[in-house]
Amino acid sequence: MKKFWHATVDAFQTFLKVPGTVALKGAHLRDAIDLKRIMIIAVIAVGPAALFGMWNVGYQHNLALGDGRLQILANFWQGFLQVLPLYVVAYAVGLAIEFFSAGLRNEEVNEGYLMSGMLIPMIVPVDVPLWMLAVAVAFAVIFGKEVFGGTGMNIWNPALLTRAFLFFSYPTEMSGSDCWIHLKEGETLVDGFTGATPLALGDSAAHYSTSVWSYIIGTIPGSVGETSVIAILLGAFILIWTGVASWKIMTGSVLGALFVGGLANLFGVGIPCWEQLLLGGFAFGTVFMATDPVTSAQTETGKWIYGILIGALCITVRLFNPGYAEGMMLAILLGNTFAPVIDHCVVSVHINRKNKKALAL
Amino acid sequence: MSKTIVLKKGLDIPVAGAAELRLSKTVSPDIVAVQPGGFKGFSPRLLVKEGDRVLCGSPVLADKANPAILVVSPVSGTVKEIVRGEKRKLLAVLVQADGKREQAKGPGAQKPAELDAAQVKEHILASGLWPFIVQRPYGILADPAVTPKAVFVSTFSSAPLAADTEFTLGDRCGDIQAGIDALAKIAPVHIGLKSDESAFAKLQNAEKHIFKGKHPAGNVGVQIAAVSPILKGDTVWTLPLFALAAIGKSFLKGEYDVRRKVAVAGPAAIEPAYVEMLPGTPLSALAAFYGGNAEGLRIVSGDLLSGVTAGAEGYLGTAHDTVSIIKEGTEPELFGWAKPIRWGQFSTDHGYFSWLTPWRKYDMDTNLHGGPRAFVMNDAYYAKVLPMDIYPIYLLKACLAGDIEKMEKFGIYEVLPEDLALCEYIDPSKNYIQEIIAKGIDLMLKEMA
Numbered sequence: 001m002k003k004f005w006h007a008t009v010d011a012f013q014t015f016l017k018v019p020g021t022v023a024l025k026g027a028h029l030r031d032a033i034d035l036k037r038i039m040i041i042a043v044i045a046v047g048p049a050a051l052f053g054m055w056n057v058g059y060q061h062n063l064a065l066g067d068g069r070l071q072i073l074a075n076f077w078q079g080f081l082q083v084l085p086l087y088v089v090a091y092a093v094g095l096a097i098e099f100f101s102a103g104l105r106n107e108e109v110n111e112g113y114l115m116s117g118m119l120i121p122m123i124v125p126v127d128v129p130l131w132m133l134a135v136a137v138a139f140a141v142i143f144g145k146e147v148f149g150g151t152g153m154n155i156w157n158p159a160l161l162t163r164a165f166l167f168f169s170y171p172t173e174m175s176g177s178d179c180w181i182h183l184k185e186g187e188t189l190v191d192g193f194t195g196a197t198p199l200a201l202g203d204s205a206a207h208y209s210t211s212v213w214s215y216i217i218g219t220i221p222g223s224v225g226e227t228s229v230i231a232i233l234l235g236a237f238i239l240i241w242t243g244v245a246s247w248k249i250m251t252g253s254v255l256g257a258l259f260v261g262g263l264a265n266l267f268g269v270g271i272p273c274w275e276q277l278l279l280g281g282f283a284f285g286t287v288f289m290a291t292d293p294v295t296s297a298q299t300e301t302g303k304w305i306y307g308i309l310i311g312a313l314c315i316t317v318r319l320f321n322p323g324y325a326e327g328m329m330l331a332i333l334l335g336n337t338f339a340p341v342i343d344h345c346v347v348s349v350h351i352n353r354k355n356k357k358a359l360a361l
Numbered sequence: 362m363s364k365t366i367v368l369k370k371g372l373d374i375p376v377a378g379a380a381e382l383r384l385s386k387t388v389s390p391d392i393v394a395v396q397p398g399g400f401k402g403f404s405p406r407l408l409v410k411e412g413d414r415v416l417c418g419s420p421v422l423a424d425k426a427n428p429a430i431l432v433v434s435p436v437s438g439t440v441k442e443i444v445r446g447e448k449r450k451l452l453a454v455l456v457q458a459d460g461k462r463e464q465a466k467g468p469g470a471q472k473p474a475e476l477d478a479a480q481v482k483e484h485i486l487a488s489g490l491w492p493f494i495v496q497r498p499y500g501i502l503a504d505p506a507v508t509p510k511a512v513f514v515s516t517f518s519s520a521p522l523a524a525d526t527e528f529t530l531g532d533r534c535g536d537i538q539a540g541i542d543a544l545a546k547i548a549p550v551h552i553g554l555k556s557d558e559s560a561f562a563k564l565q566n567a568e569k570h571i572f573k574g575k576h577p578a579g580n581v582g583v584q585i586a587a588v589s590p591i592l593k594g595d596t597v598w599t600l601p602l603f604a605l606a607a608i609g610k611s612f613l614k615g616e617y618d619v620r621r622k623v624a625v626a627g628p629a630a631i632e633p634a635y636v637e638m639l640p641g642t643p644l645s646a647l648a649a650f651y652g653g654n655a656e657g658l659r660i661v662s663g664d665l666l667s668g669v670t671a672g673a674e675g676y677l678g679t680a681h682d683t684v685s686i687i688k689e690g691t692e693p694e695l696f697g698w699a700k701p702i703r704w705g706q707f708s709t710d711h712g713y714f715s716w717l718t719p720w721r722k723y724d725m726d727t728n729l730h731g732g733p734r735a736f737v738m739n740d741a742y743y744a745k746v747l748p749m750d751i752y753p754i755y756l757l758k759a760c761l762a763g764d765i766e767k768m769e770k771f772g773i774y775e776v777l778p779e780d781l782a783l784c785e786y787i788d789p790s791k792n793y794i795q796e797i798i799a800k801g802i803d804l805m806l807k808e809m810a
Contacts, residue, residue: 010732014732015699016695016696017693017694017695017696017697018693018694018697018698018728018730018731019693019729019732020690020691020692020693020728021728021729021732022659022689022690022691022726022727022728022729023727023728023729024793025793025795025796026667026778026782026785026793026794026795026796027665027666027667027782027783027785027786027795028659028661028665028666028668028670028685028687028727029374029376029521029665029666029687029725029727029786030727030728030729030730030731030785030786030788030791031707031708031709031710031730031786031787031788031789032697032703032706032707032708032710032713032715032730033708033709033710033712033713033730033731033787033789034698034730034731034732034789034791035731035734035737035789035790036698036699036731037698037710037712037713037789038710038712038737038738038789040698040699041712107733108732108733108734110734110735110737111734112737149735150735151734151735151737152734152735152736152737152790153735241711242710242711242712243710243711243712243742244712246741293737293738293739293742294737294739296739297739298739298740298741298752298754298755299740299741299752300741303741347752347755347771351770351771354590354750355592358589358590358592359592
């Protein structure tokens, strides 16, 4: 029992201070970097998108009621109060399971969930019932991660699994035009209002005062963190500069999306391919979810293939799935599934070529 | 003509405490330890007993599997004590030196030009210098019955604070040349040079390659991989440069002489400099470099990446020419990883800001800077410090899984733990990567036997 609690106690202690443990074997020097630092950088990178997302929750709410003023602080506060419970539930449920399983395995608690917990509230509709979120988080962490052996061993991105669980179990809460904007019962909407996302509306004539600029800035309905391309690009810059995420995956994903979107445009299908990049969860998924170092491709060539595959799949799903407008979640989960195969092929080809070259010497 | 090979991957760790290029003293110890532990795969049979008189070059230990392979005494004197550890494992034979350096009757001086391969091997075996030859794959004691594909010698070490061979051996090109001439009878000799201007660039009878790049460009394993990777069934021999000089001297003068200039360095070393000493010299002879009190310090025989913790009561390792002194990092650091700027710490990762001050040297200690985790970062994160054509994480996971077939496929033949030492250094998951490789190699040896 004492051993079991050790993981929890240790996690809090090492959170406050780097312990005085020394390298017992091997290299006598160790780099100052550790997973806590890497994860906190990733969390900070999500920051701009999260802050903007909270403001946008308030803004969209008031907009629906007919008040379109920017009101930076008021809107943010309103959104913050709405998103905070999502964070509390996501972290409390996820971390509790993490601590519990670390105690069972007698290992130290891995920091991976700090990032997952940061992402989950960003990719769900703001009005999702908290109990659903709790069930989904528990499912994703237990069956998506802990059964494989914890962070580093998982095949799928736990945050996306949470969303997939919600999506398939409670589809009515997760799509359509009612879930993306926080509304209380009894509030009167302005005339002609639709809460559908621009992506869902597609090229129909129902666009309401949305322009490309509003896609880029992010003043559109959608999941909490996904709307602002500018905020996401800020995060992308931090991730790429610190090397936490791969620019190859991000570029590959953009190229794949442009390719399929462009091809469709040639046949007169879909919205302009570059608009695909700005709408829905594409940018958020490309930057924060597809690049997860554990579930993405490992090899450099593999990262290109993996990125292109995700971009292409996302747009393909968007174009050909009549039931649901978004394809990023499924594209990334499929990408995760195929990542080991992609790596296997890349590594095999490489080793065969290397052996041939060496034999020729 | 020498070919230049540029290695783009790697890392020079900016640790403070490089040894000044001057010889501060010569240590002539009273007691010298003859240690079998430095030679992987050598299983010692004792040839002497306490009280026996030995000379410089007298056999002290023989290999059980191949009795022609001898480990000899580097001094003349009397056997004082035989030190055994758990299960009576032989750790060292302590020889009380008489200070006369009397030479045993070894193989005598011989001209390599007049010998054939078998006679060269015989000479090296009889001289007691054979165990310095390392056989790859696996980095084991060389088998005299084998004819290797090639012999590789790196003329420089790129490890942090390692001895500068230009200073320690630059004046022994004659010996080294004789060593090359001898080994060239067995197999083609390749030498890895740091630059055109190196003192060793004028050596003959060997294929010369210039390696430009950061650590581990000086590792012989990396050099072999760049010139001619080891495939299944290949055998390659390597030896440290000072051993090549010793072999040369044995051929030229018939003497067993393994004295060497050793860099005593490290962030905790006082006035780091070079000391001339013998392998097996007690490290307490270096007390002046750590102020007499080794408490809270780690004294390492070898470099800071792959040396062995010896302690003040330990001895200089048989194949080491560096002693590193470093503080034990047992102090917890409040808010360490959470501080935006951690001024005293170095990291290659852009998650910290040490890239802004590339000129700084750091007073490093042995702190792990984190706790053990599963591998989270992907292969490319580690590959950036490994200038070899292998996928480090794939190899490591194959070793962890004990999957022989995959280990072969991912390059276990090409590496020794030291080649992946930098991967261990940068690992944010704080795994003992060198140990994983070492265990993988042990498994290969067991399965292939």
